[in-house]
Amino acid sequence: MYSTILFDLDHTLYDSDESERLAYAHTAATFGLADPDAHFGTYVDINRAMWAAVERGELQPTDVRHRRFEQFNATVGLDADVEEMATAFVWGLGAHGTLYDGAADVLAALASRASLGLITNGLSDVQRSRLSRLGIADYFDSIVVSSEVGVTKPRPEIFDVAFEQLGHPDKATTVMVGDSLTSDIAGGAGYGIATCWYNPHGKPLAPDSAPTHQIGALSELLSLV
Known part of the structure; x- marks a missing residue:
C-alpha cells in the first residue's frame, strides 16, 4: 500500500x-x-x-x-x-535510552521495501546523539529535526522539508507513523497523507481524530508495504 x-x-x-x-x-x-x-x-x-x-x-x-x-x-x-x-x-x-523491542528489525525489513523518513520534534544535539548511538540513521533517506529547520509537527512546513529530501514522493503512497494524535496524526492528516497511530497501550481514540490505521505493535507495519 x-x-x-x-x-x-x-x-x-x-x-x-x-x-x-x-x-x-x-x-x-x-x-x-x-x-x-x-x-x-x-x-x-x-x-x-x-x-x-x-x-x-x-x-x-x-x-x-x-x-x-x-x-x-x-x-x-x-x-x-x-x-x-x-x-x-x-x-x-x-x-540514555533504548529502542523499543523489535524496532530495529522492523526498520531493517521496511528499508528494503520502502523509502523511510524520520520527522521528530526535538533538540538537534539530543536526537542526533540518539540516532548515532543507536546506529539507525542509515535506515532513513530523510531525517528532519524540528530545531534544525525552525518548524515543528503538526505544521505542514516540516513535512515540506521531508518531502523535498525524499524527492517529492506521491502523497497517495505515503504514511506518517507516530504515537501522538496532536502532532503525528494531525500533522500527517493536515498534509494530505495517510496516518498510522502507534497505540501499544490501547488508549481511547480522541473523538476529533481519525487515523487511517491503528497498530499496537510496530511489526504490524510490515503488512502495509
Whole structure:
C-alpha cells in the first residue's frame, strides 16, 4: 500500500520515558537535588506543557532546553545554574535510552521495501546523539529535526522539508507513523497523507481524530508495504 513511510522517533521507535528518567536522575545527582524522586512528576508536567506549547507554535524547541529548568527550579526552590542543568540533562537524554523491542528489525525489513523518513520534534544535539548511538540513521533517506529547520509537527512546513529530501514522493503512497494524535496524526492528516497511530497501550481514540490505521505493535507495519 505504501512506498514511503515517515516515522516519529520519541515514544514510537524510542523509549523516551526511560531516557527521560535516566537523564533526570543524572541531572539531579549532578546538582545535589534533595529527594529527586519527589520532584520528577513536577519536571514531567512542566516539560509536557512546554512541548505542547511547541506544537501550538508558541515556543521553539530550543526555548524548552532551558526554560523547563527555569520553571522547575522556581517551583521546587532549587538554586542551580539553569544552563548547566540544561547541558547535563541534554547529555543524559542523548546518552540514555533504548529502542523499543523489535524496532530495529522492523526498520531493517521496511528499508528494503520502502523509502523511510524520520520527522521528530526535538533538540538537534539530543536526537542526533540518539540516532548515532543507536546506529539507525542509515535506515532513513530523510531525517528532519524540528530545531534544525525552525518548524515543528503538526505544521505542514516540516513535512515540506521531508518531502523535498525524499524527492517529492506521491502523497497517495505515503504514511506518517507516530504515537501522538496532536502532532503525528494531525500533522500527517493536515498534509494530505495517510496516518498510522502507534497505540501499544490501547488508549481511547480522541473523538476529533481519525487515523487511517491503528497498530499496537510496530511489526504490524510490515503488512502495509
